[in-house]
Amino acid sequence: MSGGPAGPTDGLGPEGNGWDDAASPAAALGDDASTPTDPPEDRPFWHLAELVHWEAAVRRGRYERSTLGASLQQVGFIHAAYPEQLAAVVRAHFARCADPLVVLEIDPARLREHGTDVRLESGDPSDPSGDRYPHIVGPLPLDAVTRTRPAVVARGWLDLGPWESVGGVSREAGSD
Template identity: 40%
Template sequence: MPEHTHILHITERSLWDAARERGEYRVSTRGRTLAQEGFIHCSTRAQLPPVAAFLYGSYEGPDELVVLVVDPARLEVPVRYEAPEPGAEEYPHVYGPIPVDAVVEVEPWP
């Protein structure tokens, strides 16, 4: 993937608000931390709808969902495109915390 392509991460607004106070985001995926998983799960724009449906398909709040748009060029940790199993589609994984200044946009998720 091109280095300048933004990667996306869907999350709950309260988790993003807490990260903004701390200066970095450390949630890997719904219900799992960076420390538990070893990386932060992300996706491309095309991968986002099925990922959101998988993670939050039955989600009814209390938080609204937001999409963090991350500029990999602003990260100081590796981003690796990896498949969950051999031959499967590759997803971007961020191997460390995401500094809040690497998030260039926060989009509402419908």
């Protein structure tokens, strides 16, 4: 972790967006990103997990948590977000979380290979025209996670550590 408040390239706060490479959120969204109805074929998305639950999932071989304090069984899907949406997720749901977290980068193509559905749905059911978030319908296959990134919430900001490989093999989303 950076050891201080996250800046534009190492965290998610008032100025940061979590993008650490040359691609901007606008470029990653593409021209038709204003109101997507289906998840883009090859656009990775993120899930913010409690580290203790991710570590347990690695031992069990499957991840079944929906969001902070709730299981897949309780909610019916796993909450996820595109990178540019994560700051809003942290503000709304993780601002007071003191536990270690981890960002999971998920490859939608690998989910399809497992027959796992992803739906884009409004983050606010009372506002169907609002931002749409990826919801994973079913357990998350571990091999759909391409890399992880340690994270902690500090003073309302998400402080992000460096990306780490999964299972000892570095995998980039969308590559074989």
